[in-house]
Amino acid sequence: MNYLLLLCISLAVLMGAARAQSLEELLTPKIAVLDTTKGMSGLQQLANDFERIALAHPKNWHANYYTAYTYTCLAFAAPKDQIDARCDRAQEYLDVAMAIRPDDVENRILAAYLLSARINVNPMTRGASMGRESKVHLTTALEQAPDNPRALYVRGMGIFYTPAVFGGGKKKAKPFLERAREIFDASTDFIPLDPHWGRRETAALLATYK
């Protein structure tokens, strides 16, 4: 009897492992492409790929997180009148990701990043209120993980685009961006599936200082 139970359990564990591995195999190549994908149609295709995985694996944090992230990238690439629709879709999957791992600092960072995309629709009317909301996410994230380079990048980016008279500007953004680059450069052994975006974006902003 006990053996039978054990067999059942180990079979279940094995099958679970097999399934998880196949999921990792599905995600890894997509995440690799994500780093180099540009343009709306390429990103849309990736977003759809991640979305299919997320819908088939609703309990998987990575699948949901990457769907949300890719839609956020699409929002940054989209014309103004299409930003909100993409952000709404991103938020849908970010909500799921947050429910799966409520304490993951990356959720908070992505939430702040997503709000930055929304602010782009109309910085004048949205800047203050959504900027504040975004700041709350980032402050919490940086308290939890002061050396997370993505949190530093998103904060730096926010300051970069905030007019100097409102306490922002390129000068004030620089320390955050440089710190982010330092950490990106120092971290070489990242876990394959975990978020590692931001290096390219940080470099792009820092390039404007020359």
Next chain:
Amino acid sequence: MACASVTYAQEVPVRGNVIDHRGHPVGGANVFIKGTVYGATTEDDGSFTFHVPSLGDTVLVVRHLAMQAAAMPVTIKADTPPITVRIKPRSTLLDEATVDTRNHRSIDHNRSITLTTMDIDTSPGSDGDVTTALRQFPGVQTVGESGALFVRGGSSEESKTFIDGLEITYPYVTGVPDIAQRSRYSPHLFEGITFSTGGYASAYGGALSSILSLDSRQHPTQSSTVIALLPYGVQGGHDQLFGERTSAGVDVGYSNFGPYYRLINHRTDWTSAPENWTANANLRYSMPKGGIIKWYGYANTSLQAANLPNENDAGRPAYLKVNNRNAVSLFTLERPLAKRAYMYVGYGFNFNHDEYVAASATGSLQAQHQLRFAFRTPLIGSSTIDAGMEGYSVRLSLSDMMAVFDHKGAAWAELTIPAFDRATLRPGLRLDYSSLVAGATLSPRLTATYQLSAADRLSLAWGKYTQQPDYVYLAAMPNISYQRAHHYIANYQHSSGGHLLRIEGYRKDYGALVTTRDDLANDGSGTASGVEIFYRNQQGDSGLDYWLTYSYLHTERTYLDYPTRAMPTFATPHTVHAVAKQFIQPIGVYVGASYSFATGRPYFNPNNPIFLGDRTTAYHHVNVNAALLRKWGNTFITVVAAVNNVLGNRQVFGYRYADDGGFRVPIERPYGRALLIAAFISIGRDRSEEILNQLP
């Protein structure tokens, strides 16, 4: 084992294409087998190809950002024929799906004008006043001697104000006649300001012409302090957070217009310029599973006294002192229930005491309690129902001699039915009852909206609206009945990429208006019809925001003491506004300008045999303003300079004639060119938005 069998199964191709309702290809759609990762993204020509390992009956799903998701049963076999999937566009506008849709109390389903607090107070000439800012939008008449809203040929009593769904009985400070008084509530208390000029939902009653709905702010994210220094007063407020869910705030202000009025040469002969004490307080609690409990309290005491020219005494001054005390307490609970369902409970208390001291003193005291329930829940398919009921208890005493009691109530229900893919029908019914008015009244209403394309929408509205006669009349003659208006509205709206174009045509038929010529009766009637055009460009990139409005109005009525049908004193055929605001980001300066034009309004001249046959001269009004924004650490400072009535012209709004017609007193704008400089200091969180909101 199951895994292995999947991996080694024979893969078969699934091919097809996705088209929209017009047969055009849809690119970028996500096509996949439900519950699996097998799928593909459609190409620009709508085609897709992918491979699946398993055979049999399954479901193919298509998702696209701008379209409704579709699912269709398919049978996968070795030679599956190409599949064509037709998907429908989403019925809501793409750019409408913003995060700012916290307002559950939809007033008139997308035909209303929604303003941010920022819109209100960066508008040149608005002086940080909600109703003054609204006057630059279509449908509102330019009535410079009043602070109230006159909408589409309706009198000021026909507009009602609600905060968080609860009625506000006296939204304006009571003052001496023919001087525009400010609305009581600072726009920075609200995050949603919605104004409907007709055809509103069944949840709203007691107003023949328009509804102004204000939604108080949600839970703040940080404690903060704000101080405002104005030439006529000071104001200080503090918001404190207690944990994650609870917050409380107080805001106290004192104003005395005396020194400022002397500075701008205010022409009114004030013996005591308006003096005000105001206190606002709020409590908010966010419930653990969504939903919020809010309390808002307001108290105000104000005094003003002036020598006003008496037209029946050859313009010699007559003293009038006006005292006003007002308090409001609003308690609301809003909570989302299951998907697409929500509930609301509100309790509102309004107290108002007016005292007029001239040769003798008169006054009125009104207290009103309101209890309101509302809920929304999905029905079959994607239809929903909104329903609710409310009860009022009102006591009004006039000059401490006579008191009126009114117990009134209403119940309503409204269905939202999506039809023919792109249309939405909203039939509704409202029942009003009052113990003071003879009988109950039933008001059917119907709205139909048709989405022409993602950016274009057509809507039609029809409805019956009723309003009790003013309590002053009901006190004298309790059995007069409801006044009524039928609205017929056709609206076209185009909105894309920061452009909004709205064209609206309407007709209003008034009936049973109160007449006072003989005995009080419901013998009045009237019509109002017109066309309004509104264009706003708010792209945000360049920091430029501008709008143009044109309102045409044709209206006639008999009511009160009118001997014949005539255009009322608060109406004019043509009104134009042009407003532009530019934010100069590098230097943190906001500049704005506005120009308003209106044709002359009728005034009563007893010497003219034609009743209301005279017209004033046309109205011209130009305002400019500038705001400098600076931030030091966590302190945010805004300095504002505004010039109201740049032209400095004398503007006559009308005349008051002596009974014998031998003398007249002009009703004028009481100042020439007026300069205002103010400073706002905010410590704590970045309240730049609210600071901007307070710009005069």
